[in-house]
Amino acid sequence: MGSIIVLLSGFIIVNSVQINYILVPQAVQNNSHQPIIIDCNYSLRPDGTDLVLQWYLNEQKIYHWVPPNKPQALGLLKDRLDLNFEASVDVLSRYRALKIENPTVDLAGEYKCYVSTSIDEDFATRKLIVFEPEKLFFLNHSYEDAKTVNFTCVVADIYPEPSMIIYTNKKEKRLDRILQPIQWGTSKEQNGRYTMTLTASTFIETLDAGSVISCELRIPGTSYSKRKTLLYYPLEMRSWNRGPIVGGSYLHVSILLICQGSIIFL
Numbered sequence: 001m002g003s004i005i006v007l008l009s010g011f012i013i014v015n016s017v018q019i020n021y022i023l024v025p026q027a028v029q030n031n032s033h034q035p036i037i038i039d040c041n042y043s044l045r046p047d048g049t050d051l052v053l054q055w056y057l058n059e060q061k062i063y064h065w066v067p068p069n070k071p072q073a074l075g076l077l078k079d080r081l082d083l084n085f086e087a088s089v090d091v092l093s094r095y096r097a098l099k100i101e102n103p104t105v106d107l108a109g110e111y112k113c114y115v116s117t118s119i120d121e122d123f124a125t126r127k128l129i130v131f132e133p134e135k136l137f138f139l140n141h142s143y144e145d146a147k148t149v150n151f152t153c154v155v156a157d158i159y160p161e162p163s164m165i166i167y168t169n170k171k172e173k174r175l176d177r178i179l180q181p182i183q184w185g186t187s188k189e190q191n192g193r194y195t196m197t198l199t200a201s202t203f204i205e206t207l208d209a210g211s212v213i214s215c216e217l218r219i220p221g222t223s224y225s226k227r228k229t230l231l232y233y234p235l236e237m238r239s240w241n242r243g244p245i246v247g248g249s250y251l252h253v254s255i256l257l258i259c260q261g262s263i264i265f266l
């Protein structure tokens, strides 16, 4: 029992510096010229001297500050920081944060705040995602007969790698049903961005009038998401065609789809 108490109090005394939290925006847009602040809030005990604060990005040192000197930006962050930014009036916390003037994809990754004193050290890490919105995003349909329909969703020139699903639901019932993917592929362009194609197929008879077919695009780890939708209505077209009907099922079933305000007849 006695030894446990000694161990515990020993632990507390050694803890002369402690990181309370590290603040990193969840996701930022590439090259948007919107400054971001990456902050590291720590508490120091009076016995902690010789404070050194360092930041690492993906294990590469990018920042070094020894109060009361001015901080230094290194490596990837050289010339990318506002070195006059003050996160606190406290002289031992003043330059603890990074103010990145224009975050770009090369500055994405794991940020590590590393604080040390003469007797102790602490560190904490947090991930920053830098994304590039897509250049193109659409949902198409194609069919050969009156039985099945393919829905193809394409997103082009997005970063990082997105996720996509195609699903349907009936407007009134909000029950989503993921349509079975039959083909998919992702390619990485030379500029580092991704292009993804997903095709899902369903029997037309499984779609109800008023079904909404949606393709949902997401960048994992961020709140970035977009949706394209098609609205399905069966349409009896026989009466439109006064001519002879060729082939039994030819005009028995047709589909009316409204795609972002435009109407498509199949």
Ligand SMILES: *[C@@H]1O[C@H](CO)[C@@H](O)[C@H](O)[C@H]1NC(C)=O
Residues within 6 Å of the ligand: 030, 031, 104, 105, 132, 159, 191, 192, 193
């Ligand atoms: C991010 O922005 C930079 C600067 O405009 C650009 O050169 C780079 O291609 C972009 N990265 C991606 C993955 O789009």
Ligand SMILES: *[C@@H]1O[C@H](CO)[C@@H](O)[C@H](O)[C@H]1NC(C)=O
Residues within 6 Å of the ligand: 020, 041, 042, 087, 088
């Ligand atoms: C740092 O965190 C502590 C504890 O959470 C808080 O009391 C303090 O206000 C914070 N300091 C700054 C400058 O944000």
Ligand SMILES: *[C@@H]1O[C@H](CO)[C@@H](O)[C@H](O)[C@H]1NC(C)=O
Residues within 6 Å of the ligand: 138, 139, 140
């Ligand atoms: C799909 O839709 C896009 C945009 O609406 C169009 O540019 C493209 O040609 C269509 N592709 C196919 C295979 O129908």
Ligand SMILES: *[C@@H]1O[C@H](CO)[C@@H](O)[C@H](O)[C@H]1NC(C)=O
Residues within 6 Å of the ligand: 142, 143, 144, 145, 149, 150, 182, 183, 199, 201
């Ligand atoms: C549906 O997609 C599959 C797989 O890509 C393809 O083999 C088939 O021809 C497509 N059907 C239609 C009607 O586009």
